[in-house]
Amino acid sequence: xxxxxxxxxxxxxxxxxxxxxxxxxxxxxxxxxxxxxxxxxxxxxxxxxxxxxxxxxxxxxxxxxxxxxxxxxxxxxxxxxxxxxxxxxxxxxxxxxxxxxxxxxx
Amino acid sequence: xxxxxxxxxxxxxxxxxxxxxxxxxxxxxxxxxxxxxxxxxxxxxxxxxxxxxxxxxxxxxxxxxxxxxxxxxxxxxxxxxxxxxxxxxxxxxxxxxxxxxxxxxxxxxxxxxxxxxx
Numbered sequence: 001x002x003x004x005x006x007x008x009x010x011x012x013x014x015x016x017x018x019x020x021x022x023x024x025x026x027x028x029x030x031x032x033x034x035x036x037x038x039x040x041x042x043x044x045x046x047x048x049x050x051x052x053x054x055x056x057x058x059x060x061x062x063x064x065x066x067x068x069x070x071x072x073x074x075x076x077x078x079x080x081x082x083x084x085x086x087x088x089x090x091x092x093x094x095x096x097x098x099x100x101x102x103x104x105x106x
Numbered sequence: 107x108x109x110x111x112x113x114x115x116x117x118x119x120x121x122x123x124x125x126x127x128x129x130x131x132x133x134x135x136x137x138x139x140x141x142x143x144x145x146x147x148x149x150x151x152x153x154x155x156x157x158x159x160x161x162x163x164x165x166x167x168x169x170x171x172x173x174x175x176x177x178x179x180x181x182x183x184x185x186x187x188x189x190x191x192x193x194x195x196x197x198x199x200x201x202x203x204x205x206x207x208x209x210x211x212x213x214x215x216x217x218x219x220x221x222x223x224x
Contacts, residue, residue: 034210038151043201043214043215043217044201044214046211046212049212050210055212056212087150087151089151089210095153095167096156098153100150101150101151
């Protein structure tokens, strides 16, 4: 199983600051990695797919980078609505797996 | 508007069975792969099972293999998950989701709660 390790577990920042979230895979997934945002009581929302492509309707302040085993989600300037849990997810190998999540809090 | 609506959840005793359904609308259901994911209370996301558009390629997480069966009815725009031999650690919010072929899931339903407890 391809284990995805996200760091940090919690990121404490203020609105306007830059957020950098990391996801490391135990095996290469090439660019088959996505990032999802989940707010309390809500459904996961696709932000980034194929490591660096923004999903439909996602603001430009969200960007993804990386390939192989190391990936980064960057939020250039945090808005109040960005405080949530972020999960990375790979579909490069079966079984599909998710990281444990990074909580971005104020 | 894309809509995915899960139903069939509830409280069941260990060893029992449930059948989840997911009604899809607002898109060409027969063109999409479909997935079941779950999230235990206060925990992260877990992939459960997936099927391609024609049910040719079906996959299961090891944790549910042999106990759960995914199926779909393209004529009814519906996805199903038959869950047998349920255990306490199957307790979770179950989501259905769609994905374009070989792509990531872009729409998820609101989820349905399954609680396994005596």
